[in-house]
Amino acid sequence: MSVPSLIRLLFLLLLALAPAAAPAEDGYDLWLRYRAVEAEWQQRYRPQAGAIVTEGRSPTIDAAAAELERGLAGLLGTSPARAGAVAGDGAILLGTPRSSATVARLDLPLAPLGEEGYLIRSVTIDGRQATVIAANGESGLLYGAFRLLRLIQTRQPIDRLDLSDRPAIQHRLLNHWDNLDRSVERGYAGLSLWDWQKLPEYRDPRYVDYARANASIGINGTVLNNVNSNADILTAPFLEKVAALADTFRPYGIRVYLSARFNAPMAIGGLDTADPLDPRVRAWWRAKADEIYRIIPDFGGFLVKANSEGQPGPQDFGRTHADGANMLAEAVAPHGGIVMWRAFVYSNEQPEDRARQAYSEFQPLDGRFRDNVIVQVKNGAIDFQPREPFHPLFGAMPETPLAMELQITKEYLGFATHLVYLGTMWEEVLDADTFRPSAGTTVAEVIDGSAHDYRHTVMAGVANIGNDRNWSGSQFDQANWFAYGRLAWDPQLGARDIAEEWARMTWGNDPALVAPIVEMMMGSHQAVVDYMTPLGLNHLMATGHHYGPGPWVDDLEREDWNPTYFHRADGEGIGFDRTASGSDAVAQYAREVAAIFGDRARVPDDFLLWFHHVPWDHRTRSGRTVWDELVVRYSRGVEAVRAMQRQWAALAPRVDPRRHTEVSDFLRIQEREATWWRDACLVYFQSLSRRPFPAGYAPPAHDLDHYRAIRTPYAPGN
Ligand code: GCW
Numbered sequence: 001m002s003v004p005s006l007i008r009l010l011f012l013l014l015l016a017l018a019p020a021a022a023p024a025e026d027g028y029d030l031w032l033r034y035r036a037v038e039a040e041w042q043q044r045y046r047p048q049a050g051a052i053v054t055e056g057r058s059p060t061i062d063a064a065a066a067e068l069e070r071g072l073a074g075l076l077g078t079s080p081a082r083a084g085a086v087a088g089d090g091a092i093l094l095g096t097p098r099s100s101a102t103v104a105r106l107d108l109p110l111a112p113l114g115e116e117g118y119l120i121r122s123v124t125i126d127g128r129q130a131t132v133i134a135a136n137g138e139s140g141l142l143y144g145a146f147r148l149l150r151l152i153q154t155r156q157p158i159d160r161l162d163l164s165d166r167p168a169i170q171h172r173l174l175n176h177w178d179n180l181d182r183s184v185e186r187g188y189a190g191l192s193l194w195d196w197q198k199l200p201e202y203r204d205p206r207y208v209d210y211a212r213a214n215a216s217i218g219i220n221g222t223v224l225n226n227v228n229s230n231a232d233i234l235t236a237p238f239l240e241k242v243a244a245l246a247d248t249f250r251p252y253g254i255r256v257y258l259s260a261r262f263n264a265p266m267a268i269g270g271l272d273t274a275d276p277l278d279p280r281v282r283a284w285w286r287a288k289a290d291e292i293y294r295i296i297p298d299f300g301g302f303l304v305k306a307n308s309e310g311q312p313g314p315q316d317f318g319r320t321h322a323d324g325a326n327m328l329a330e331a332v333a334p335h336g337g338i339v340m341w342r343a344f345v346y347s348n349e350q351p352e353d354r355a356r357q358a359y360s361e362f363q364p365l366d367g368r369f370r371d372n373v374i375v376q377v378k379n380g381a382i383d384f385q386p387r388e389p390f391h392p393l394f395g396a397m398p399e400t401p402l403a404m405e406l407q408i409t410k411e412y413l414g415f416a417t418h419l420v421y422l423g424t425m426w427e428e429v430l431d432a433d434t435f436r437p438s439a440g441t442t443v444a445e446v447i448d449g450s451a452h453d454y455r456h457t458v459m460a461g462v463a464n465i466g467n468d469r470n471w472s473g474s475q476f477d478q479a480n481w482f483a484y485g486r487l488a489w490d491p492q493l494g495a496r497d498i499a500e501e502w503a504r505m506t507w508g509n510d511p512a513l514v515a516p517i518v519e520m521m522m523g524s525h526q527a528v529v530d531y532m533t534p535l536g537l538n539h540l541m542a543t544g545h546h547y548g549p550g551p552w553v554d555d556l557e558r559e560d561w562n563p564t565y566f567h568r569a570d571g572e573g574i575g576f577d578r579t580a581s582g583s584d585a586v587a588q589y590a591r592e593v594a595a596i597f598g599d600r601a602r603v604p605d606d607f608l609l610w611f612h613h614v615p616w617d618h619r620t621r622s623g624r625t626v627w628d629e630l631v632v633r634y635s636r637g638v639e640a641v642r643a644m645q646r647q648w649a650a651l652a653p654r655v656d657p658r659r660h661t662e663v664s665d666f667l668r669i670q671e672r673e674a675t676w677w678r679d680a681c682l683v684y685f686q687s688l689s690r691r692p693f694p695a696g697y698a699p700p701a702h703d704l705d706h707y708r709a710i711r712t713p714y715a716p717g718n
Pocket of ligand 1 (some may be wrong): 177185188227228305309345383384411
């Protein structure tokens with residue numbers, strides 16, 4: 001052997017002996033990282049992880065067992081054997097009373113758990129100590145398996161367990177705004193995961209990881225295509241592709257749904273009308289539904305955006321939203337399907353305040369929908385703005401199940417680069433008191449059906465998922481996917497608890513890591529509101545792509561697309577008067593709520609300019625004038641981002657370098673953009689208020705023309 005090859009050999013030998021460096025993490029594993037627990041926890045957990053016992057088999061039982069195998073192997077470094085019977089101490093028994101005679105024999109209190117709930121208990125089986133994960137339905141086993149893993153991932157004891165859980169909402173769905181060419185409307189995480197061109201033959205293994213991630217947080221349905229939909233998805237070749245995805249997701253308890261284009265009978269069916277009362281149109285949809293259910297027997301149903309932003313709908317034929325929804329509902333009813341009909345409608349011909357239009361259109365239709373129709377309402381009345389008061393429809397349609405639609409993807413909240421945890425925003429809406437029918441009836445209770453005894457309950461989240469390695473476009477945006485799933489399962493959960501759970505699973509359990517991460521997350525939504533749209537301002541974004549500030553824009557074709565429509569600032573004051581002296585949108589809320597929002601002295605500062613037009617010198621609750629308060633809040637928002645930068649920098653020794661660097665770099669983008677937002681908005685508003693900057697606050701670096709001249713034509717997601 002030559003000397004150089006000897007040196008090489010020695011070098012390789014040394015390398016092999018060096019302690020193995022952990023592979024660079026890129027975020028692909030999400031919150032399912034399953035990195036090894038600390039030695040003392042290994043000691044505690046291992047006795048409970050002797051074997052994984054399943055008496056019966058099925059794709060879902062196998063998926064649950066495989067996840068336990070994978071998780072325990074990573075977390076505990078053991079590979080518990082899969083067994084068909086409890087043979088020694090430490091078994092994890094997984095089964096329904098149907099799949100497992102042992103589970104049936106244990107006679108556990110499963111009745112209150114429904115089909116998807118689960119129970120986990122430390123038990124003794126024939127003298128052997130075991131942990132049983134039991135459920136009525138197999139998806140409950142999957143949820144129970146993920147729960148057990150989560151206990152370990154967050155370092156909770158598992159030796160004396162007695163817990164159970166069930167979802168509060170039946171249909172916990174992702175809505176993908178994915179187009180058939182793989183572009184994603186409002187998507188900031190790469191292309192669509194669905195590789196239509198290679199389906200149905202090629203099933204990207206990533207589809208399974210997608211399903212695992214969703215199952216781990218309880219999501220049980222996915223609408224595959226954009227609500228601005230293309231009728232081609234309903235043609236036979238595409239339905240075969242959809243069926244392949246449905247087959248892949250089924251073991252994970254996930255059903256597929258499709259967005260249906262209302263005029264599909266014309267676009268792909270050769271009819272000359274899509275009138276929902278025309279018998280030929282009804283027959284076409286019934287046949288289409290039959291065709292879908294033949295190949296996807298558990299197809300979930302349709303989601304529809306109709307007569308909204310140019311989409312076709314029943315009003316094109318002189319019919320109502322109820323006529324349109326009921327026709328589709330009739331088509332899927334024999335198969336057990338549902339129709340989710342979106343209430344996001346507004347029309348330019350209507351001089352009515354845009355915030356009022358959905359309520360005006362839908363509230364009078366209460367009780368006119370078939371019983372498998374759910375009306376899907378965004379969390380606020382305008383459009384996923386950084387902060388909106390809860391939508392007045394919640395509580396106002398007792399005879400019609402209402403779904404809540406949240407936007408996980410951050411169209412109006414800094415895209416994927418800004419660190420913004422949405423859990424707190426969603427919690428704020430879910431906890432809001434509708435006062436309908438009486439005080440204490442929260443939005444969450446409307447959505448989970450308890451307030452009005454809804455027959456169907458649905459939560460929908462517009463997905464932030466694409467084919468980026470980290471799935472969501474940034475490490476921290478994964479938290480929003482996670483939080484959405486957890487809240488859809490249980491809308492009463494606290495945003496802080498969810499953040500902590502996610503932080504532990506995603507970054508590690510070191511308290512010196514968890515505490516600052518949770519703190520960053522908990523303050524991040526208020527920060528973005530402050531530097532973009534404080535005090536109840538909204539829709540100040542630049543045109544089309546909604547990236548960056550454009551509060552001066554006043555020349556768009558529709559009045560209610562212009563930021564100036566929403567802020568109404570002039571030399572005298574600022575804000576949209578939605579009280580009785582203005583559009584009276586407050587009257588759409590319960591009397592008690594209207595009394596608060598409609599009163600300048602009682603409305604929270606966070607919603608002041610949403611409901612009121614006030615003079616620049618109006619005193620906010622802080623004691624400062626509205627102008628000074630704007631300056632303070634915009635500046636505070638930027639400062640909050642800088643504080644996050646410092647907090648994150650201090651965590652460098654505790655976080656793997658690749659993910660740490662990515663987050664640091666994104667925070668730099670956020671700091672630059674937050675500053676841009678603050679400066680552009682303040683320079684613009686000052687050109688109207690003509691007030692000086694309060695002491696201690698420096699005026700922006702440039703003049704208004706500078707900010708107005710900034711163009712960003714290639715912003716993603718448009
Ligand atoms: O927020 C707006 C978006 C549109 C979207 C629409 C909707 C899918 O800018 O991109 O279209 O809402 O929710 O229908």
